Amino acid sequence: MKHLRTIDCLNAEEAILGSSPAEAAAMLRGGGELRAHLDACAACRTLARDLAALGSVPPPVEPPADVCARAIAGAAIELRRVRREARRAVLRAAMRVALVAAIGVPLPLAWAVSVWRYGAVWLAPLLPQPLLVFLGGAFALACLAGLSALAFTLTLIAGAAARPPRAPAWS
Numbered sequence: 001m002k003h004l005r006t007i008d009c010l011n012a013e014e015a016i017l018g019s020s021p022a023e024a025a026a027m028l029r030g031g032g033e034l035r036a037h038l039d040a041c042a043a044c045r046t047l048a049r050d051l052a053a054l055g056s057v058p059p060p061v062e063p064p065a066d067v068c069a070r071a072i073a074g075a076a077i078e079l080r081r082v083r084r085e086a087r088r089a090v091l092r093a094a095m096r097v098a099l100v101a102a103i104g105v106p107l108p109l110a111w112a113v114s115v116w117r118y119g120a121v122w123l124a125p126l127l128p129q130p131l132l133v134f135l136g137g138a139f140a141l142a143c144l145a146g147l148s149a150l151a152f153t154l155t156l157i158a159g160a161a162a163r164p165p166r167a168p169a170w171s
Helices: 007-017 021-029 033-040 042-054 067-104 106-123 129-161
Strands: none
Touching: 007 021, 007 033, 007 042, 021 033, 021 042, 033 042, 067 106, 067 129, 106 129
């Protein structure tokens, strides 16, 4: 059966918890009614010992005065490095996009213009005019869709290449 707390325990706990660690140590050494209760009650005696032990804990250590300044200076250096790497990543991405665009846009445009021009010349004697107009419009829409897909791909390439570098994992 668990220890039943009596009115004496409640009064003793109130007295112990209302005191400082030094006063709790004096309660354990002193005499009187409270000391008699502490001798008889293991729970209250443990509480008083635990509170008295808090008095022997060393005070917290103060950090050096310049620790904040050094931490801020180190963070500023790291921030400059990350910004520099991010700028380089964006520049590399722009160069990739420019290279792909320099090759990928003129060739399909030249092909589309040549197909449109010479296809109309070759098919004009064979097909009626309304059908030629329809085929020309369909080809123009297909070319626009292809160029749109190319532009979308270029933005994906640029976005993937321009992501800033990952921050180092602090352990």
